[in-house]
Structure formats: C-alpha cells, structure tokens
Amino acid sequence: xxxxxxxxxxxxxQEGEDFTTYCxxxxxxxxxxxxKQRPGGHPVFLIQLVKxxxxxxQKRLTFQFGEAxxxxxxxxxxxxxTDVGTYFCRGAQKLVFGQxxxxxxxx
Amino acid sequence: DAGVTQSPxxxxxxxxxxVTLRCSPKSGHDTVSWYxxxxxxxxxxxxxxxxxxxxxxxxxxxxxxxxQFPNYSSELNVNALLLGxxxxxxxxxxxxxLNTEAFFGQxxxxxxx
Numbered sequence: 001x002x003x004x005x006x007x008x009x010x011x012x013x014q015e016g017e018d019f020t021t022y023c024x025x026x027x028x029x030x031x032x033x034x035x036k037q038r039p040g041g042h043p044v045f046l047i048q049l050v051k052x053x054x055x056x057x058q059k060r061l062t063f064q065f066g067e068a069x070x071x072x073x074x075x076x077x078x079x080x081x082t083d084v085g086t087y088f089c090r091g092a093q094k095l096v097f098g099q100x101x102x103x104x105x106x107x
Numbered sequence: 108d109a110g111v112t113q114s115p116x117x118x119x120x121x122x123x124x125x126v127t128l129r130c131s132p133k134s135g136h137d138t139v140s141w142y143x144x145x146x147x148x149x150x151x152x153x154x155x156x157x158x159x160x161x162x163x164x165x166x167x168x169x170x171x172x173x174x175q176f177p178n179y180s181s182e183l184n185v186n187a188l189l190l191g192x193x194x195x196x197x198x199x200x201x202x203x204x205l206n207t208e209a210f211f212g213q214x215x216x217x218x219x220x
Contacts, residue, residue: 006149033208042197042211043150088149092207095140095163097149 004091006098014106019076021101023089031092032072034063037100038085046074048092081105109134111200111212119218120188128183128215132200138162139181140209141173142197150197156181185217193219 003026013019023032031050035043047056049065049072056063062075076083086100112131120126132139138157142150152165156175170186179200185192195216199209 042213043199045208045210048208095152095155095165097142097152099149
C-alpha cells in the first residue's frame with residue numbers, strides 16, 4: 001500500500017533559523033496536504049498541493065510539490081516560537097499520514 | 108458554527124472491554140474519517156465513512172468497526188480492547204469523499220488498563 005515517509009523526525013533550531021521538512025511517497029500522489037499539530041492539540045490543515053511542480057506560499061511558509069508528484073517539502077523562513085509543533089504531510093488519495101517532523105525552537 | 112466535536116474527551120477501559128467513541132462533523136460536511144494516534148506518532152488511518160457506508164479502510168483488525176448516521180455523525184467501536192489500543196482517537200470531517208481539506212476534532216484519549 002501507499003507509504004509516506006517524512007524526514008527528519010525531529011528538528012531543533014534557534015529562533016530565526018530556517019526549517020525544512022521533506023515528504024516522500026512510494027507511489028504517485030493525486031495531491032498532498034500539510035497539517036500542523038501543536039503539542040497537546042489536533043492536526044490543523046495548512047495547505048493542499050495538486051499540480052506537478054506546484055509552489056505555494058503562506059507568509060514565511062513555502063510548500064512545494066515535486067515534478068513527479070511523489071515528494072513534497074515545507075520550508076519555514078526565520079522560525080518563530082509560534083512555529084513549534086509537529087508538521088505532517090498526508091497523501092489525500094489514501095488518507096495516509098507521514099510520521100511527522102517535530103519542530104522545537106530555542107528562543 | 109461548531110467545528111468537529113468528539114465525545115468523550117477521555118476514557119479509561121479495562122482489557123477485553125468494548126468502547127464506543129462519537130463524532131459530530133463540522134456543519135456542511137458529509138464525510139467522516141477516523142484516525143488512531145499513538146504518543147509521538149503520526150495519525151494512522153482507520154476508516155472513512157461517506158453516505159453511511161465505509162468507503163476506505165486502513166490496516167486495522169475487524170475489532171475496529173464504525174457507523175455513520177443519516178445526520179452524518181459517526182461512531183467508532185472497538186471490541187476486545189488491548190493495551191496497545193491506548194491512543195488518541197481523532198475524527199476528521201470533510202465536505203466530500205474526494206479528501207479535500209479535513210477538519211479534526213480534539214480527539215478522545217483512550218487508556219486501556
């Protein structure tokens with residue numbers, strides 16, 4: 001079945017540094033979604049990517065979908081303490097989540 | 108407009124017992140999905156309901172079953188509970204079965220002792 005792998009599993013940065021998490025699928029994805037889960041909270045939808053090579057930005061967050069539609073990335077520029085949490089990608093076709101990347105920030 | 112609501116918020120059960128968790132989707136949503144999230148792990152897809160039928164199922168045993176009612180609310184039932192079933196159970200709703208943006212509830216924390 002479809003598997004979605006995320007790396008890294010953990011990332012600790014100094015406030016103001018950049019952060020990137022990568023999502024790789026074993027199969028081609030029709031689309032991919034990104035979610036953020038704060039500690040003790042529930043996943044919250046960030047964005048959905050559909051087109052091959054698509055790039056979308058939300059303020060300091062940049063999302064990319066690979067040309068082959070098998071990988072995606074989330075990049076945060078100049079992290080802030082409010083960015084703390086675990087970031088998950090989800091292959092919307094088969095509803096499979098990656099294991100997530102837990103981001104912690106040193107203020 | 109209420110979002111996705113789940114009940115109860117916390118639950119403690121004994122091994123071998125049965126449990127029922129409930130979910131009311133966001134207004135206007137007709138598709139409900141259930142996830143199991145162990146501590147420190149990503150949500151694992153259990154199944155999805157649309158038009159009162161199970162449409163997709165993840166890799167979970169038959170002890171996990173569900174139901175969707177005409178008002179789109181849903182239940183997750185787990186029989187013969189095991190210690191390993193202890194987890195956060197998340198319900199997510201969306202406005203169609205094509206898996207657009209999913210809204211998650213706060214979850215039910217199940218502890219099996």
